[in-house]
Amino acid sequence: MKIAVLPGDGIGPEVTREAVRVLEMLGLPGLTLFDGDVGGIAYKRHGQPLPEETLTIAHACDAVLFGAVGDPECDGLERKLRPEQAILGLRKHLGLFANLRPARVFAGLEHLSPLKPEIARTLDVMIVRELTGDIYFGDKGERAASDGSREGWDMMSYCETEVQRIARVAFRTARSRDCRVCSVDKANVLETSQVWRDTVKAAAGSHPDIELSHMYVDNAAMQIISNPAQFGVILTGNLFGDILSDLASAAVGSIGLLPSASMGDRATEFGRFGLYEPIHGSAPDIAGQGKANPMATILSAAMMLRHSFGREADAVRIETAVERALADGIRGGDLGGDHGTEEIGAAVRERL
Structure with a gap:
């Protein structure tokens, strides 16, 4: 070892x-x-x-x-x-390429969470975040806008292969918990997220024991705070995973845990x-x-x-x-x- x-x-x-x-x-x-x-x-x-x-x-x-x-x-x-x-x-x-971040409130520490104790004690989620793709690793740069001002740009993208492999990790992880996966994206606005959602749905066909749901990222942020008990495993991309995992850690009460x-x-x-x-x-x-x-x-x-x-x-x-x-x-x-x-x-x- x-x-x-x-x-x-x-x-x-x-x-x-x-x-x-x-x-x-x-x-x-x-x-x-x-x-x-x-x-x-x-x-x-x-x-x-x-x-x-x-x-x-x-x-x-x-x-x-x-x-x-x-x-x-x-x-x-x-x-x-x-x-x-x-x-x-x-x-x-x-x-x-796969980041696993568990977030749960330990018994007796509910008072340290910014959530109400009765809500905090139901928080027990595993966030599976894709780690090597998305906007963080896409092309980026700076250019002049049409009015001559500075304009920064970053490219967000995911291919099916990247989504398939992180989905497999989420499904495998869910089997050791309660077999629930919620895939988080922004498919109502982003083409990248539409590919993400379509690919996750297709991948789930090989995992009939997993209960798969989908949620837009803005709603997921609200639901983690208001009703965390509904989540078992959250599957999401690099950018959204970065934000949601920090949100969940704040709800626990201390990043030292x-x-x-x-x-x-x-x-x-x-x-x-x-x-x-x-x-x-x-x-x-x-x-x-x-x-x-x-x-x-x-x-x-x-x-x-x-x-x-x-x-x-x-x-x-x-x-x-x-x-x-x-x-x-x-x-x-x-x-x-x-x-x-x-x-x-x-x-x-x-x-x-």
């Missing part, structure tokens, strides 16, 4: 360290960890946010455990050298190759102070064991340990508590 550990910047090394300690405590057979630099620290050491040696490590492993990237000292660099390019580069080079997985089609000896990371950023304002909540990274490690190594029982053990720590009042500053990074990590390990 070979895992590339890429801590990155800011609080990344702190939260990743606690997740690694949890993995080591499980006594997993053949576990080998390989460290690499990404982000701002990689630029400072190697002149690139994603050095070749880091890519080599990632390619040689079965999964990647990622921390966070972002360094204010690098904000003035040209875009291709900024820390954030590391995660985009990893997605591209590793073929990671939310893990994610980015996956592709590459098979490993154990399962599917994936990159696992917390959804929060590098938080440079608290870096090195031991204040960061490592639970999202620990839960990301649980997702890694489930999806890339087929170790469901170990994944559940970690998730249960986190739930019990929260129930026992172990909470970081993001949850209104005063427990530090190492203290939270130790509490989770105690409950294993």
Whole structure:
């Protein structure tokens, strides 16, 4: 079991360290960890946010455990050298086209959600977001408008093949939940979305056990807030998925609790190759102070064991340990508590 550990910047090394300690405590057979630099620290050491040696490590492993990237000292660099390019580069080079982001409210934390408690406790959704297409990766540029002013343009597109492969991921994911998939698009306005909807419908024909529905993105945003219980798996494109997943995470009450997985089609000896990371950023304002909540990274490690190594029982053990720590009042500053990074990590390990 070979895992590339890429801590990155800011609080990344702190939260990743606690997740690694949890993995080591499980006594997993053949576990080998390989460290690499990404982000701002990689630029400072190697002149690139994603050095070749880091890519080599990632390619040689079965999964990647990622921390966070972002360094204010690098904000003035040209875009291709900024820390954030590391995660985009990893997605591209590793073929990671599917992002899985679960969002649910933990028992006892309903009061932290901006939603009413009776609504918040029904939120338990998995957002499956296409990760390498759409407007983010389409042609873009700047030109002069007819009146001589600046005009920016970006091209949104999806081909059937791209939609088919992300739909398969959503259907496969739904089978481990409640077999419901809601495909979100804007087919009443966008041709790209019409192709998306038509392709998802066709793909669903090979998955008769899945209950498929469709929803426009503006309505989906409202429904996630007003009636989240109706959703099992939300399938959507890159742009809409970016927005809706952040909306769902805000409804949970803290991004310090939310893990994610980015996956592709590459098979490993154990399962599917994936990159696992917390959804929060590098938080440079608290870096090195031991204040960061490592639970999202620990839960990301649980997702890694489930999806890339087929170790469901170990994944559940970690998730249960986190739930019990929260129930026992172990909470970081993001949850209104005063427990530090190492203290939270130790509490989770105690409950294993």
